[in-house]
Amino acid sequence: MRFVRLCLLPGLFGLFLLGNVAFSEDTPAAETAAPAAEAPAAAPVDPRATPKDFNGADTTWMLISSALVLMMTAPGLAMFYCGLVRKKNVLGVMMQCFFLMGLMSVIWALYGYSLAFAPDVLGGFCGGTDYMLLKGVLPTYDFATKVSEVPMAGTIPRSLHMVYQMMFFIITPALICGAYAERMKFSTMVVFTILWGTFIYCPVAHWVWSDQGWLNAFYIAVPGSSVTEAPFPALDFAGGTVVHITSGISALVCALVLGKRLGHGQEPMPPHNLTYTCIGAALLWVGWFGFNGGSALAANPLAVNAFVATHLAAAAGTLAWAGAEWVLRGKPSILGACSGAVAGLVVITPAAGSVSPLSGIVMGVIAGLVCFQACNLKNKFGYDDALDAFGVHGVGGTLGAVLTGVFATAAVIPGKTDPMGLLEGNSKQIVNQVVGAGVSIVIAVVGTLILLKILDSVMGLRVSQQDELQGLDVSQHGEEGYIFL
Amino acid sequence: MRFVRLCLLPGLFGLFLLGNVAFSEDTPAAETAAPAAEAPAAAPVDPRATPKDFNGADTTWMLISSALVLMMTAPGLAMFYCGLVRKKNVLGVMMQCFFLMGLMSVIWALYGYSLAFAPDVLGGFCGGTDYMLLKGVLPTYDFATKVSEVPMAGTIPRSLHMVYQMMFFIITPALICGAYAERMKFSTMVVFTILWGTFIYCPVAHWVWSDQGWLNAFYIAVPGSSVTEAPFPALDFAGGTVVHITSGISALVCALVLGKRLGHGQEPMPPHNLTYTCIGAALLWVGWFGFNGGSALAANPLAVNAFVATHLAAAAGTLAWAGAEWVLRGKPSILGACSGAVAGLVVITPAAGSVSPLSGIVMGVIAGLVCFQACNLKNKFGYDDALDAFGVHGVGGTLGAVLTGVFATAAVIPGKTDPMGLLEGNSKQIVNQVVGAGVSIVIAVVGTLILLKILDSVMGLRVSQQDELQGLDVSQHGEEGYIFL
Amino acid sequence: MRFVRLCLLPGLFGLFLLGNVAFSEDTPAAETAAPAAEAPAAAPVDPRATPKDFNGADTTWMLISSALVLMMTAPGLAMFYCGLVRKKNVLGVMMQCFFLMGLMSVIWALYGYSLAFAPDVLGGFCGGTDYMLLKGVLPTYDFATKVSEVPMAGTIPRSLHMVYQMMFFIITPALICGAYAERMKFSTMVVFTILWGTFIYCPVAHWVWSDQGWLNAFYIAVPGSSVTEAPFPALDFAGGTVVHITSGISALVCALVLGKRLGHGQEPMPPHNLTYTCIGAALLWVGWFGFNGGSALAANPLAVNAFVATHLAAAAGTLAWAGAEWVLRGKPSILGACSGAVAGLVVITPAAGSVSPLSGIVMGVIAGLVCFQACNLKNKFGYDDALDAFGVHGVGGTLGAVLTGVFATAAVIPGKTDPMGLLEGNSKQIVNQVVGAGVSIVIAVVGTLILLKILDSVMGLRVSQQDELQGLDVSQHGEEGYIFL
Amino acid sequence: MKKIEAVIRHYKLEDVKNALTAAGVDGMTVTEVRGFGRQRGHKEMYRGAEYTVDFLPKVKLEIVVPDKMVREAVDTIIRVARTGQIGDGKIFVTDLSEVIRIRTGETGESAL
Amino acid sequence: MKKIEAVIRHYKLEDVKNALTAAGVDGMTVTEVRGFGRQRGHKEMYRGAEYTVDFLPKVKLEIVVPDKMVREAVDTIIRVARTGQIGDGKIFVTDLSEVIRIRTGETGESAL
Amino acid sequence: MKKIEAVIRHYKLEDVKNALTAAGVDGMTVTEVRGFGRQRGHKEMYRGAEYTVDFLPKVKLEIVVPDKMVREAVDTIIRVARTGQIGDGKIFVTDLSEVIRIRTGETGESAL
Ligand SMILES: Nc1ncnc2c1ncn2[C@@H]1O[C@H](COP(=O)(O)OP(=O)(O)O)[C@@H](O)[C@H]1O
Ligand SMILES: Nc1ncnc2c1ncn2[C@@H]1O[C@H](COP(=O)(O)OP(=O)(O)O)[C@@H](O)[C@H]1O
């Protein structure tokens, strides 16, 4: 009962405030809705059933893609990562992924989507408040005028666009967990991720994907404006910069600032359950079809191309990494095969909608070989990127951004009539790609550094030595992963 | 060879009877099919390729949704539950879920779908025999008239409607396993579930979802009848009453009747593998998109709304439960986060098609807090609801039924022009909701009690003490879950 | 750095060659594309956005189905199989499945798809080189004529057809792993699989599924040719012969040629983790909806029928196998239930698009009982089919091919107006089915035998005795599956 | 100083621990073991294969006590771990020549 | 009464158990262990990291027998568990001061 | 010949192994155990249920050494495995009556 007094009363007050917002959602319709006169003909279609421009196939594909991208975070990434840590931290890693599914979703609905996709404020640094609390995103109905409206984003409801993008907002910070695994304080992780999502992810997503983003190769001109193209129209189909560079580079900063795990370099710290890692990798592969294929935002040939290119890049990455191990170390490992698949998936992410699937094979091979090498960097430079979030996502993402400028082709991009990539003779695109990657790296480094420094002094970044030795499962969450005995 | 004599001969007789039914399926077509004259124009479309009203996008969405809901039972629920028991019962729980995928499917095809969805018999208590053995559900072809027919349910083939609903018939009794886990006799469980599905699930599904169900808010008037609305038009979009209340309340009855597990309260009985529980929770979350989103029975804005509301409720539930633990017990646990997600998913199930996603957040938070508290009830009242099937599904389902009456809004429901929920000023809906929940509770309590009493005297409910101590894996199934040593 | 010199330089040469092919893909367009004059009307549709005949719903369904079939190999089959081996070989089995996802994909893109689906060469033994390197499969754009083209296969892009079929090319050889598990050399497995895919899978796929395949019941006549039907029009909807007979029979040959595992018959070799096997079986079940449902190549009533029949066959198989154990051995086991589900899925594979779902129940029961018995054959005949790849896929696949001839019905097959199966009074179909199964068995036996004999003498089939005792995980891949201690 | 090794049933561990603590035992070490004895094993069936599992899961306690406490500790274990069914387990007692506490280097009874 | 502890290879367990039973041993207790000795470990590689695994999986048997059976039990183990390759394992024999059967309270040889 | 049994903390295993090897110990056998002692357990919460976990994960080493090496081995363990915090563990030393190497049948010190 103490709990009810403690929590429910003050809590419910806030809830009902929110509930009222949810409810009052219906009223703005009056302002925005067209008069009923618009459709005087017999039996006008209820927009709540079939809004204008609505396409069922596109909607189906985007619903599935959203589900697939959620599945990437958990069980996908959660298993991929948690298999790589020691047994005593298995829940710590899973919890980070799972909790972020809750946390980032709510933030995205409250203000994240607005910061990323609403029209420019701050000179284009981020979006404004137009979509705050999902205003203008959710369906509305006005009892007075009997007018209902379902806001659209192309051929799908805007709320579907919102939830699809939400899944990216979840997985991106979850990728960073790989760097600070086995030692970061859970409470600090939560605060860090909120701030990181707000100040790093949302702006970059805005630059790259919002209608007038200054890095958006598919810039949508404001009617009447003389500007019809972004200053640096970078190709980033599904998030090479937005997702992989920002997270991978921030991961490196985290690894450097937090320092090594206790006992690192002395005790062996082998993956405690490679079967999980392999299952996770396979689920990531499957989910990535939604990640890249869904980034077409419709069920069209572009989505098909992205799907095929994605699959072939993953396949080629698998062979390249495992093959490199086989040649150089005598044995192909399953961790190598899985890492190669992920490297291939990362590299094709920005490119999937603008390169041929055959180029996907080439890019996958390059990524497999380069990321294989990049995972040795930490030994040379002595930082502890526990699960190689930088080695795979930072390096692979940057590589992908650049190679997209090499392999992009007009053959797969609807509406393009000019040469696209270097191989088609257009050397300018690669400049845009480098600019896009560069600014993403800069904001990731600077932003993450500032956030970590502040949080370090305010609440501390690492768990106590005692807690780290005991493992995060028991010390942070009061649980054990496996009780087999 | 002994086996062939023992089983195949008598068995095959039955099989060929069934086979003949399958075959003779073609003949009734003659009676029902329209004469070929109907389409005399050039190249009439073969209904087997494209039936009237057929919509490919809706069909795709429902195919996927069916697959997702199956995935919820196994691996989803199977993993969620089996991680929570002790190692020696891990297969026992998995087997219950997996076996029900076989058992309930066949029963549903034989007569379950008919009891639930065929036109009323017994004054509307359940459906009749019109769809028995899938008559009127499957495609037919008449060699004499050359007429083929594909029965439709809206824009999708009726057989797809049948198989989608089948998945609900599987998972609902599987949820009850959480209450009697680690001690129920497998044979009794099988018989109990058949009877429970027949006498409890089918009637409630009929009341709530069949065209003239007396609790169906989307009552479809019989042409010419003066009754155009159900007596108590309750909103139950995806099964708050049909699925969660019936199973959750029956779970409580099971826990009370079967009694506690041996050693309960003395020995510790912690979850043996929380990684499975977390993976299972994540798969449930993903699968629930098919559960709730698919309940729109089409790929339309309603499905999108259900998807978004479902996701946000799960997210909010995660934060609420883990947050409550954090505040009250000092640590957020992964089991708490997972339980909160499920609680959020349960509460939004009846509401997903009639509330705003923002209300989904509010409902998720409430469910997280309330179910968190409800899981302590068993300690107070001393029953052993082993995996909290009542605490989460019974409580969360009832909560969801009621809150749907609070938050329902015309903004998302096509065709509605009147205020829907309490917050829109309609206080009547909540009465309907309470009636719907109430009768579901009553039939669940009474029905389950009667079934258990009968089965207890006929075949016994619990395994022997010896078998329980040894574990269900070895004693019921002759297998061990893990042989790691 | 040594690595860069070693690998990258020579490697990149090959890569850029491939890259150039990817790039020059655009040029052939000039030859094949229709002149722009074809669409002189206002705002002609860009084929890259919406090609002729393109259907979004079909495309969505096939995208998902492709993802589902990939998921069948990993995590599905990988978990199903790896749970059945001993702990020390868990990664060995997973790696075989995962690595094949990389290997077979690339081969299929390079030449496999062409061998299987391009127009006949060698008198119809296999396809020619028309689709080699995905020529004529990928979209093209010609800068000179401004003409773009997206090659189609029915209502979906041909590249989607290619990638969907690719997933079959992955899982088929992966099924064989079940026979040689725990003892085959990884390097030999890789070479064997490449050759097996090339010389056994591609021809059989060509016979059964290519437009003029001599076993294709849906033979597409060459315009102007007098031949309008295949010589032996066998019904093989989703790969009873192409997938299950070829792999299952080859598995038997592998088991016989490789010989038993060390200690087989002396030491107990129980499954080390049946929870994985059950999860894997459930994922296979879910994925099979894409396997069978997707084989309609569109989101139509045929896909729906395949989905429903598949599900009911799996359900019936589950009950039959577990039921047989219950009757004959006193206990139903989870391994039995899972095996029965897979047996049901295998038997319905060739039939899903041509039988009633009720017949699916009958076929599932028969398959459950027959395969249950077939798994005892190895004890009688003394071969070591470690994971029963032959007992389930070989026997179940053959059974399915024959039973398809019994239960096929015009009720579900668009365009058919004649009796189809034995039960409809057509006894000829069963002959075609037997021919189809027969030639598949012959090529599988002969081909696999030749390949194994060659490889045995060239590189050896089995790992050393030492390596086998140590386990494949450490000896072949330098890793351990679980480090729980 | 003696070392008492007791092989007991799994589900008796908690009770035995509590009883021993009540009897004044300060520490113990537990190992997961598999035991073979008179207690009949069970059959496990995996498709075509049937195994008789002779090694049953047990728990082994190791308790080091001063000589004078051996009797009471043994009696406590017997009392609490007994069910009367075959398979209750065994107790083995061994002499120790030395006991040391790592933290302090203390030896003998004060190391316990 | 003696306790024989034998560390052996995993895959020899079944054979050793059968041979000991044939030799008249009534019970034994088995523990999963990891052993380090002359037998060379193996290398494991995980991305950038390479470990040498020195502790190899072994199985430890504990067999309590009357003094007069020690010789035969030890010989049986040596005969069956030997492969001749480094890593076959060791046998350690200790004196027991007492043996008790929990179920009956019997002590000494009759407790076995 | 003595058998040294040392219950130590998990993360000290690698260091102890290296130090013992350096000190001339040729082999050892390691078992995963759970220990109960003065070291306070921790609480675990699972929904409504709260457990105090008293048995903490430890590692048990068994090292057989010639009598003359016992001192050095014990000292090495104490030196390396000590953190000074409660829970560092114990060392128990027992007499062995016989040691045999299975591979060769050698006995006594040469069996090590
Ligand atoms: N001779 C023995 N040496 C070592 N352990 C033994 C011996 N005999 C029995 N045990 C252990 O004691 C356990 C119980 O023994 P068992 O003969 O089954 O029952 P009981 O002790 O009730 O007669 C066995 O599982 C085994 O672990
Ligand atoms: N001094 C020792 N103390 C305890 N156990 C030992 C000792 N030496 C070896 N062992 C155990 O015996 C096993 C085999 O020893 P090893 O030296 O590798 O081979 P071998 O016995 O054939 O010479 C080791 O893995 C270890 O478990």
Ligand SMILES: Nc1ncnc2c1ncn2[C@@H]1O[C@H](COP(=O)(O)OP(=O)(O)O)[C@@H](O)[C@H]1O
């Ligand atoms: N009497 C005992 N018998 C057997 N093992 C013991 C005994 N006392 C302690 N241990 C083992 O030693 C470990 C450490 O003991 P503890 O009392 O917690 O710390 P410390 O040794 O630092 O005083 C325990 O976890 C347990 O495994």
